[in-house]
Amino acid sequence: MTAEAVRARQRRWNLDDNAVRNLGLVGVLVVLVVIGVVTRPELYADPTWVRNNVLTILQQASAIGVVTVGMTFVIVGGGIDLSVGAIIALAGVWSTTLATQSYGALGMIFTALVVGLAVGVVNGVLISYGRLVPFIATLAMLVSARGLAAQISGKQTQVSTNDTINNLATTRPLGIPLLVWLLAVVVAAGWVLLNRTTFGRRTVAVGGNPEAARLAGINVKRHTLMLYALMGLCCGLAAIMLTSQATSAQAAMANLYELDAIAAAIIGGTLLSGGRGTIVGALFGVLVFSTITNLFAINNLSTEVQNMVKGGIIVAAVLIQQFRYRSLTQLLKR
Amino acid sequence: MSALSRRNVLFGGAAVGAGALLTACTSNDPGTSAQVKTNESGDANAAPGQKVVIGFSAPAADHGWIAAITNNAKAQAAAYSDVELKSVAAGNDAAAQRAAVATLISQKPTVIVMLPHDGKELDAAGLEAMKAGIPVINLDRAFPSRAAYRLQIKGDNFGMGLAAGAYIGEQLKSKGISNPIIGEIPGIDSLELTQERSQGFNTALATYGFKVANRRPAEFTADSGQAAATALLQALPKMDAVWNHDDDQGIGVLAAIKQANRSDFFMVGGAGSKAAIDLIKADSSVLKATVTYSPSMASSAVSLARLIGQGKGMNDLVELQVPKEITLSSETITKENADRYAALGF
Numbered sequence: 001m002t003a004e005a006v007r008a009r010q011r012r013w014n015l016d017d018n019a020v021r022n023l024g025l026v027g028v029l030v031v032l033v034v035i036g037v038v039t040r041p042e043l044y045a046d047p048t049w050v051r052n053n054v055l056t057i058l059q060q061a062s063a064i065g066v067v068t069v070g071m072t073f074v075i076v077g078g079g080i081d082l083s084v085g086a087i088i089a090l091a092g093v094w095s096t097t098l099a100t101q102s103y104g105a106l107g108m109i110f111t112a113l114v115v116g117l118a119v120g121v122v123n124g125v126l127i128s129y130g131r132l133v134p135f136i137a138t139l140a141m142l143v144s145a146r147g148l149a150a151q152i153s154g155k156q157t158q159v160s161t162n163d164t165i166n167n168l169a170t171t172r173p174l175g176i177p178l179l180v181w182l183l184a185v186v187v188a189a190g191w192v193l194l195n196r197t198t199f200g201r202r203t204v205a206v207g208g209n210p211e212a213a214r215l216a217g218i219n220v221k222r223h224t225l226m227l228y229a230l231m232g233l234c235c236g237l238a239a240i241m242l243t244s245q246a247t248s249a250q251a252a253m254a255n256l257y258e259l260d261a262i263a264a265a266i267i268g269g270t271l272l273s274g275g276r277g278t279i280v281g282a283l284f285g286v287l288v289f290s291t292i293t294n295l296f297a298i299n300n301l302s303t304e305v306q307n308m309v310k311g312g313i314i315v316a317a318v319l320i321q322q323f324r325y326r327s328l329t330q331l332l333k334r
Numbered sequence: 335m336s337a338l339s340r341r342n343v344l345f346g347g348a349a350v351g352a353g354a355l356l357t358a359c360t361s362n363d364p365g366t367s368a369q370v371k372t373n374e375s376g377d378a379n380a381a382p383g384q385k386v387v388i389g390f391s392a393p394a395a396d397h398g399w400i401a402a403i404t405n406n407a408k409a410q411a412a413a414y415s416d417v418e419l420k421s422v423a424a425g426n427d428a429a430a431q432r433a434a435v436a437t438l439i440s441q442k443p444t445v446i447v448m449l450p451h452d453g454k455e456l457d458a459a460g461l462e463a464m465k466a467g468i469p470v471i472n473l474d475r476a477f478p479s480r481a482a483y484r485l486q487i488k489g490d491n492f493g494m495g496l497a498a499g500a501y502i503g504e505q506l507k508s509k510g511i512s513n514p515i516i517g518e519i520p521g522i523d524s525l526e527l528t529q530e531r532s533q534g535f536n537t538a539l540a541t542y543g544f545k546v547a548n549r550r551p552a553e554f555t556a557d558s559g560q561a562a563a564t565a566l567l568q569a570l571p572k573m574d575a576v577w578n579h580d581d582d583q584g585i586g587v588l589a590a591i592k593q594a595n596r597s598d599f600f601m602v603g604g605a606g607s608k609a610a611i612d613l614i615k616a617d618s619s620v621l622k623a624t625v626t627y628s629p630s631m632a633s634s635a636v637s638l639a640r641l642i643g644q645g646k647g648m649n650d651l652v653e654l655q656v657p658k659e660i661t662l663s664s665e666t667i668t669k670e671n672a673d674r675y676a677a678l679g680f
Contacts, residue, residue: 056564059593060564094360097359099359103359118349118352156398157582166589169589169593170593170595242557245557245560245593246555246557246585247556247585247586247588248585249556294565297548300549303550304523
């Protein structure tokens with residue numbers, strides 16, 4: 001089918017590129033669920049189990065989902081943040097020290113958010129005003145934030161004795177876990193911010209063509225700084241969510257979250273070079289990974305195979321993107 | 335302009351204030367208690383003797399167990415008036431530790447106690463020290479060459495799995511469950527120690543005719559334990575028993591069990607952390623037992639290093655010198671004996 005035919009069909013259905021890609025991800029999700037139903041019909045026969053399973057998949061996607069929303073903003077704005085796992089660890093550890101815990105749940109939440117925000121601001125300043133390449137600046141932050149987290153925790157697992165924090169993971173308003181509500185709020189806020197505000201339009205402009213954005217009167221440096229600060233804030237929130245789920249924090253927590261978040265954003269249709277991306281796609285990306293983990297668990301398949309499948313999905317998603325953006329005919333000519 | 339600068343002052347002030355508040359929040363003294371052998375029984379070996387300088391090298395701690403190893407070694411050395419402990423930081427990898435051990439050898443300590451990053455990679459360092467006439471005590475991660483150590487003292491990973499499997503097998507047999515559903519949550523799956531633990535577990539279960547129904551590896555961290563346990567619980571809506579290899583990741587496993595509101599099974603832990611022992615004693619959760627892999631071996635290594643340095647043997651043995659290899663037995667801590675083990679928790 002030629003690109004023109006594809007576009008004509010899209011016009012008929014009134015769909016833009018993003019909607020098509022998101023539908024594709026929904027398709028992948030459906031396929032994964034169907035595989036689950038076929039391989040473990042006895043589990044799927046129990047409606048209570050199915051309902052629980054959906055909520056479990058969503059709850060396990062909540063912390064990484066919040067990070068991915070932040071990551072989408074950073075990547076759309078032309079950057080990358082490799083330090084998110086380390087920021088979560090630092091915010092988690094800092095908010096569970098004995099001194100912080102003595103200030104109660106609000107003190108812990110405040111600490112996690114401020115630490116996340118502060119590290120994000122440092123990243124942003126290094127990148128926008130210090131003119132460091134985002135890859136290098138956040139790689140340095142990855143190493144040093146985990147180092148500081150290990151220093152603060154004395155390399156021990158810090159158990160949260162605060163019931164309010166620990167209960168965040170068990171509370172289920174209207175039958176849906178609080179962490180899932182949090183994810184929904186962050187996704188909704190992210191969607192509005194990216195699609196319905198000047199901040200969002202500037203993010204796209206800065207990521208698409210920074211020079212043009214500067215000439216159009218956007219303060220590119222300050223905007224970049226704000227993107228990394230937003231990322232840090234998301235990490236602070238994710239740190240609280242993870243701490244409540246694990247009822248503890250430690251310097252090694254949120255291991256490789258940076259890769260999961262980047263991968264989810266990419267398969268959700270965010271262009272790694274910046275200037276384009278969707279929040280809804282990123283959410284679907286996270287859900288695809290969370291569903292794969294679930295599918296492999298209920299079939300007792302090894303995590304090694306699971307990681308290979310994840311890698312395959314990332315490659316496939318990027319290949320499909322390339323097909324869409326250099327039309328099929330162009331590819332055939334080469 | 336004035337509005338802008340006022341805003342800047344406000345933001346700046348808030349940032350400085352938050353910073354000051356947070357720096358105050360890093361204080362963290364959980365008051366770790368070390369596992370020390372104090373000898374008040376008038377044992378001949380306890381009497382102060384010839385001065386022994388012990389060189390000590392262990393990887394930088396990234397886990398409660400390694401932190402406890404270093405704490406124990408230091409505390410045990412401090413308990414002897416005739417021992418001086420020279421601890422060198424081993425850095426983050428085998429190469430850094432090789433360099434650290436080379437420095438240590440040049441300082442000519444009486445004995446070296448070493449927990450290598452990797453037994454195979456530090457084998458040469460052990461040989462070098464032995465060649466220089468310094469007896470090496472190889473702690474936990476074994477050197478392949480038998481010439482590289484004077485004494486090897488280590489835990490028993492296979493035995494740990496064996497003990498966990500035997501406890502689970504016995505419990506299920508006594509409950510009369512003939513076809514039980516058993517889950518397993520190992521630590522980092524690519525490590526040899528994890529594979530040995532799982533082999534031991536399967537071997538013990540096989541003697542009862544049981545096998546593992548589902549196995550979800552975590553990464554020795556609480557948050558990975560939570561994720562692995564959540565997946566396991568979802569995969570096994572009915573379960574009779576679960577073995578979690580590590581009590582540190584067990585914090586997350588127990589949290590996941592609480593979040594899933596499950597109590598249809600019992601759980602066995604691994605390593606023997608203080609929190610796990612307390613929980614077993616209280617009998618308030620699904621955690622009914624844990625199998626030890628105790629960092630107390632570092633304390634014992636320092637005690638034995640002192641004896642080797644002074645040329646003494648172990649009193650209860652006939653031999654005049656300390657044996658060459660000691661493998662600690664993995665013990666099963668249950669509600670019944672938790673009191674006795676409380677002091678050994680880390």
